Amino acid sequence: MGNDILMDVQHLSHIFRLNRKVKVHAVDDVSFQIKKGEIYGLVGESGSGKSTVARCVMNIYKPSAGEIYYKGIPVCKNREFKKNRKMLQMTRQMIFQDSASSLNPGMKVRDIVAEPLRIQSRKICTDKKEIEKQLEMVGLDGSYLEKHPYELSGGQRQRVAIARALFAKPDLIVADEPIASLDVSIQAQMINLFRKLQKEQGFSFLFIAHDLSMVKFLCNRTGVMYHGKLVEEGTTEDVFSHPDHEYTKALLAAIPVPDPRKERNRRVMKCYEG
Numbered sequence: 001m002g003n004d005i006l007m008d009v010q011h012l013s014h015i016f017r018l019n020r021k022v023k024v025h026a027v028d029d030v031s032f033q034i035k036k037g038e039i040y041g042l043v044g045e046s047g048s049g050k051s052t053v054a055r056c057v058m059n060i061y062k063p064s065a066g067e068i069y070y071k072g073i074p075v076c077k078n079r080e081f082k083k084n085r086k087m088l089q090m091t092r093q094m095i096f097q098d099s100a101s102s103l104n105p106g107m108k109v110r111d112i113v114a115e116p117l118r119i120q121s122r123k124i125c126t127d128k129k130e131i132e133k134q135l136e137m138v139g140l141d142g143s144y145l146e147k148h149p150y151e152l153s154g155g156q157r158q159r160v161a162i163a164r165a166l167f168a169k170p171d172l173i174v175a176d177e178p179i180a181s182l183d184v185s186i187q188a189q190m191i192n193l194f195r196k197l198q199k200e201q202g203f204s205f206l207f208i209a210h211d212l213s214m215v216k217f218l219c220n221r222t223g224v225m226y227h228g229k230l231v232e233e234g235t236t237e238d239v240f241s242h243p244d245h246e247y248t249k250a251l252l253a254a255i256p257v258p259d260p261r262k263e264r265n266r267r268v269m270k271c272y273e274g
């Protein structure tokens with residue numbers, strides 16, 4: 001394995017057993033790699049298995065089959081699964097779609113942002129300047145430090161979630177549809193923010209979305225999932241210009257095109273282009 005590969009997902013499968021008879025093959029023999037400093041977009045319709053892949057990558061679910069190599073270490077091996085989860089907690093961070101439930105409502109923004117450090121070293125970060133700097137990085141000022149999540153808009157909450165994820169300086173960020181619940185104009189701002197932060201900090205990024213238009217402006221490579229399988233993969237440019245699979249073609253056809261009758265869509269696409 002080349003040492004520019006941060007994570008190597010090999011023949012990953014995950015089955016949910018609902019009862020003795022019913023099983024759901026959520027992920028079926030999925031393989032892909034993420035290089036250091038690369039933004040990898042994983043797209044597919046609802047129920048195609050994207051979140052299950054993300055949870056396996058984060059060692060939340062133990063795969064039914066396959067292996068995930070992180071920095072060359074197999075992280076799903078039976079005996080080491082829990083140990084690896086703990087060990088790698090800081091170097092991989094996850095951002096969820098629903099920041100309203102992923103941020104503790106009882107905590108202030110300053111404590112939420114510093115949470116990774118508390119988990120890592122059991123110390124509470126009291127350096128207000130450091131936390132403030134972290135907030136500024138995601139476009140929020142010091143006035144947010146003492147606020148609670150319920151006092152913030154969806155976009156502001158997601159910015160806090162990003163600040164928290166980046167506080168531990170992770171090598172990999174896994175974002176599961178992080179902008180899907182936001183207004184379209186805010187989505188464009190968030191895409192630009194992700195692009196800026198990744199450029200500045202160089203982390204690898206697994207970005208999950210259900211439509212292709214979002215990954216076009218952000219991701220170096222794109223994988224398309226359909227019914228639990230990775231049906232297409234390549235550089236984002238290739239996937240967009242020469243899609244092989246019928247499902248990818250259908251997804252591409254579903255991207256809104258600039259149209260005088262659809263002025264709103266045009267404005268959004270322009271925002272993505274920066």
Ligand SMILES: Nc1ncnc2c1ncn2[C@@H]1O[C@H](COP(=O)(O)OP(=O)(O)OP(=O)(O)O)[C@@H](O)[C@H]1O
Nearest residue numbers: 016024026044045046047048049050051052053210
């Ligand atoms: N905890 C669970 N128990 C049982 N089945 C599950 C569970 N989580 C997911 N599934 C099933 O696994 C399949 C894949 O779900 P998954 O959430 O990974 O898809 P997804 O592509 O992320 O969808 P979405 O975009 O809606 O989040 C679906 O059929 C789903 O119903």
